[in-house]
Amino acid sequence: GAVVSQHPSWVICKSGTSVKIECRSLDFQATTMFWYRQFPKQSLMLMATSNEGSKATYEQGVEKDKFLINHASLTLSTLTVTSAHPEDSSFYICSAIMVGQRYGYTFGSGTRLTVV
Amino acid sequence: AQSVTQLGSHVSVSEGALVLLRCNYSSSVPPYLFWYVQYPNQGLQLLLKYTSAATLVKGINGFEAEFKKSETSFHLTKPSAHMSDAAEYFCAVSEYGYNKLIFGAGTRLAVHP
Numbered sequence: 001g002a003v004v005s006q007h008p009s010w011v012i013c014k015s016g017t018s019v020k021i022e023c024r025s026l027d028f029q030a031t032t033m034f035w036y037r038q039f040p041k042q043s044l045m046l047m048a049t050s051n052e053g054s055k056a057t058y059e060q061g062v063e064k065d066k067f068l069i070n071h072a073s074l075t076l077s078t079l080t081v082t083s084a085h086p087e088d089s090s091f092y093i094c095s096a097i098m099v100g101q102r103y104g105y106t107f108g109s110g111t112r113l114t115v116v
Numbered sequence: 117a118q119s120v121t122q123l124g125s126h127v128s129v130s131e132g133a134l135v136l137l138r139c140n141y142s143s144s145v146p147p148y149l150f151w152y153v154q155y156p157n158q159g160l161q162l163l164l165k166y167t168s169a170a171t172l173v174k175g176i177n178g179f180e181a182e183f184k185k186s187e188t189s190f191h192l193t194k195p196s197a198h199m200s201d202a203a204e205y206f207c208a209v210s211e212y213g214y215n216k217l218i219f220g221a222g223t224r225l226a227v228h229p
Contacts, residue, residue, distance in 0.1 A: 006159075034216060043206060044160075044219045093159060097214050104167075104214055105150075109159040 002028045004096050006108025013084055013115055021079045021111045023094030028106075029074035030096035035067075038091040038110075050077050084115045118143040118209045120220035128226040135194040137223045139181075139207030142188065149190040150208040150217070151181055160206070166190060167213075177201070202227045 003026040013019050023033060032051050036044040050056040050071035058064050066088075068080040077096075081088055094108040123138040141147055148167045152160040164175025171183040181192045190207060207220040 032214075036219075043221045046216055046218065049216050091157075095217065104162075104165065105217055107160045110157075112157070 002096075002098055002106040004030075004094065004106045004108045006094055006111055008111060009109060010112040011114070013113070015085055015115055016083055018080055018082045019084055019113060021081075021092055021094075021113075023077045023079070023096065023108050025075045025096050025098070025106070028096075028098040030077070030098060031074070032097045033071055033077040034095040034097075034105075035069060035077075035079050036093045036095065038093060040091075044093060047079075081113065084113070086115045089113055089115045118147060118211045118218050120207050120209050120218060122205075122207050122220035122223050124223055125221065126224045126226065128228065129197045131199055131227055131229055132196050135179075135192070135197045135201065135225065137192040137205050137207075137225065139190045139192065139220060140188050141190060141207070141209045143209055143211055145211050148210045148213060149181075149183060150210075151175065151179070151190075151192050152206045152208060152219075154204045154206065154222075163192070163205075197225075197227045199227050199229070201225060 005024045007022050035047045038044045046059050047062045048056045048058045048069050050069050052071050052074050056069035071077040093110040095105045119142045121140045150165045151163040163179050164173045166173050166183045174180045179194045205223045208217050210217045
């Protein structure tokens, strides 16, 4: 089956610093990756959609300059939270779609970001 | 744009009782529909999906859901609840195949002895 590896699983950073989260498809090529944000006891909110080699498409209300998404290859997408602040603390989850959509959506295990 | 409404943010059932979690969707085109389960501090696990084939979909762990176009619903059921079913359940919809996936607000299922 398809596996998406997301790292780190948790991270604590100081306010004002940047944090990079990686989402890697281990055994398939992902044409499209999605990034979600989940606040405690809430649903997953889609932040952006990224296609390999092109700029990400952000959902309304998501700050493009704060949440930098790079999808440089068919197996790797990264989300960088720039100048993080406590309100950015959240659970971030990526999802990938395989070329040909054979397995549908494959989710990473998520990253718990805490900004202090 | 597609959307999902999950009726009931919290559902509580007795062990062995029927589980019914409600989901209604809005979509301008025939949708793909999904149910996911999430345990605390973990990612999502796919329970089942509807992708325009059979309207009654069977998933893992004894769960099933029925796509009803006339009611725009995709309710999740399980005949007999188990303690291990206690978790958060999300219904989700995508349009035009495997496109961006939009989630409902979630339903927390509690199972008591």
